[in-house]
Amino acid sequence: MSDIVFIEGLQIDALIGIYDWERRIRQTLVFDIEMAFDNRIPAASDSIDDTLNYKAVSKALMAYVAETEFGLVETLAERCAELILREFKVSRVRLKLSKPGAVRGARAVGVMIERTRD
Numbered sequence: 145m146s147d148i149v150f151i152e153g154l155q156i157d158a159l160i161g162i163y164d165w166e167r168r169i170r171q172t173l174v175f176d177i178e179m180a181f182d183n184r185i186p187a188a189s190d191s192i193d194d195t196l197n198y199k200a201v202s203k204a205l206m207a208y209v210a211e212t213e214f215g216l217v218e219t220l221a222e223r224c225a226e227l228i229l230r231e232f233k234v235s236r237v238r239l240k241l242s243k244p245g246a247v248r249g250a251r252a253v254g255v256m257i258e259r260t261r262d
C-alpha cells in the first residue's frame with residue numbers, strides 16, 4: 145500500500161535559529177508533509193471520519209510549532225514527525241522543513257526526514 149495524504153507549503157511562524165538575532169524574531173517556516181495512509185477506506189465510505197484529516201494534522205502542527213523555540217530545524221522536524229506518528233493513524237511520515245531566506249542566495253534551506261512508527 146503506497147497511498148499518501150499530503151500537506152504542501154504549510155507556513156507557520158516560529159522562534160527558531162542559533163544566532164542571537166534569530167532569538168529576537170519570529171521566522172516563517174514552510175512544511176511539506178507526506179503521510180502514508182490507506183485511502184481506500186474513506187474512498188469507499190465517503191466519510192471524513194475515515195480519513196486521515198489533513199486539516200486536523202495542519203491545525204495540530206500550527207498549534208505546536210507556534211509555541212516552539214528550538215535552535216535547529218533538525219530538532220523541530222523530529223518533534224513534528226513524532227507528533228504526527230503519535231497523534232494520527234500514520235505509519236510513515238516524510239517531512240520537509242524549509243527555512244526560506246535563511247541563507248543569502250538560496251530560496252530556502254532546511255531538512256527532509258522520513259520516520260516510521262516503531
Ligand SMILES: Nc1nc2c(c(=O)[nH]1)N=C([C@H](O)[C@@H](O)CO)CN2
Binds near residue numbers: 160166215
Ligand atoms: N543543518 C543546519 N544548519 C544550520 C541551521 C540548522 O538549524 N540546521 N541553522 C542555522 C541558522 O539558524 C541559520 O538558519 C540562520 O541563517 C545555520 N545552519
